[in-house]
Amino acid sequence: MIEIKGLNKYFPGRGRSEPVQALRDVDLTIRDNEFLTILGPSGCGKTTLLRNIAGLVPWDTGEILVDSQPVRGPSPERAMVFQNFALLPWSTVLANVAIGLEIRGEPRGPREAKARELIERVGLSGFEDRLPGELSGGMQQRVGLARALAVDPSVLLMDEPFGALDEQTRRLLQEELLRIWEQTPKTVVFITHSMEEAVLLGDRIVLMSARPGQVDDIIEVPLARPRSQHINELGESPEFASITTHLWTRLRSMQVLNT
């Protein structure tokens, strides 16, 4: 379980201007093995929140507990998938997937065996010795996903992981991610700016508003699981339509206030 309590985060202002508040009084509890999507307009601090949970950047007040332990820095228990993939261009797919294990100090044999297993799970068998530059965007993010899964984390932190992909590739990877998550459940915190994606993937949606970023609403998604086999039908369902309408109304009012 991840508990976020009264989180506040400021960024120093440029020059002599006042500090900018990025997050205000964020309270959020994320259940074990829950698929939580975080949706909000740009500048709402959703990525900052994710990086706080990852332990990559500090916050100012409040606390984050993972299984009752305060977060003090990065941990392989919380693996991150990045929007820009963040693959090492000089390393093969195999070495990229194995990097978490390499950092952990695992010897070459076992870590490559584990990496091959995950490469197969994300459907990239046969590409082990390729370089990232030789792969399409969708394949690169599969590598990013395999890399995160390889360290066997209890929490998967995903920062708009499919944001840079085209529509079809995005849909394929959504299905793939759901399939993997259904087979081996773990807590997923998934940032997105797509309403559709937030609804189709999430058990709950955290809606954030901007300036300063705060939790605006938390919405339960009543769509049945498992969903990986019929994402398309779900996208046509009345439940889907009513949630997206609700989300859009909220997002629209935020945008109006901001412009």
Added chain:
Amino acid sequence: MTTSRGSKAVVQTTEAITGTQPVRRRARLRGWERAVGPVSLLAGAIAWEAIGQALDVSVFPPLSAVLGRLGELLADGTILGYLATSVTNLAIGFAVALVFGLTLGVLMGVYRRVEMALDIYVRAMLTAPSLVFAPIFFTLFGLDRITIVGVIVLYSTFIIVLNTAEAVKTAPRSLVEMARCYGAGDRFVLRRVILPSATPLIMAGVRLGAGRAVKGMINGEMFVAVVGLGGVVMTAGRNFDAETVLAVMTLIIVLAFMVVWLVERLDRRLTAWLPETNRA
């Protein structure tokens, strides 16, 4: 690799890029285009020969005379000893420059305080005509090898420092963050993220450094005037022996090409992961 950041090192690297490869990327060479280089070389050789023959003056001997002289020098072995001295000086000097240049560059790139402290000196030494230090070395070490090696080191080190520091500083933050996220420490980040990403720009600096090392070797030897190929050139010059001067010059150019070729081969090996379109 050298786009976008618009930094000073990028300006430095273009010097090397224009020297060896086309500035603009063009379509694959057609068959006859491959012949342009050799034909141009041949035309130059013929022109040199013809003008030399026509002028018939001692200061501009024809190519055949120069090559003949080079043949003699190589055959009777007089020049081989000098060549060995020069190459040894070059190897030692360039090796020292590499060690200093890479170490200092990495330190400056990683630690901002080291950079703030040393940047002004590195830039000063890069702009200063390194040969002015030759008399000082000569006074200190006389005809010892250290004099020449010192000049080579001064010629070659600072461009390597500057490029290395810039390369290390511009390592992609997203990759560093990725490694940190998976629990990597400073040493891992340096070894597996920063240094590999910096390699192309570092190698551009090494390539420039190699060229400068050859210049430093010749200039240093010409100043000291009695050692190595530079010494041969000085002696021949004083005797108005243009054939020998040009023969040795040809040899030096070939030597410089070989050094740069070796560095480029190393570069290709180290940066094989770069897509062809990203090559400088």
